[in-house]
Amino acid sequence: MSVIIILLLASITVAALFLAGFIWSVKSGQYEDDVSPSIRILFDDKPNSTTTKR
Numbered sequence: 118m119s120v121i122i123i124l125l126l127a128s129i130t131v132a133a134l135f136l137a138g139f140i141w142s143v144k145s146g147q148y149e150d151d152v153s154p155s156i157r158i159l160f161d162d163k164p165n166s167t168t169t170k171r
Contacts, residue, residue: 142148
């Protein structure tokens with residue numbers, strides 16, 4: 118019976134850590150740019166100036 122209590126406490130601790138990490142990532146702006154990744158493929162890359170054409 119004590120194993121169930123230990124596992125319950127461990128799972129609640131892990132869930133709290135993941136929740137704290139998610140809240141921290143939202144507050145630090147990790148999910149702010151939701152437009153440019155989907156349209157980035159539509160734009161051409163600028164040519165590299167160090168390469169020469171043969």
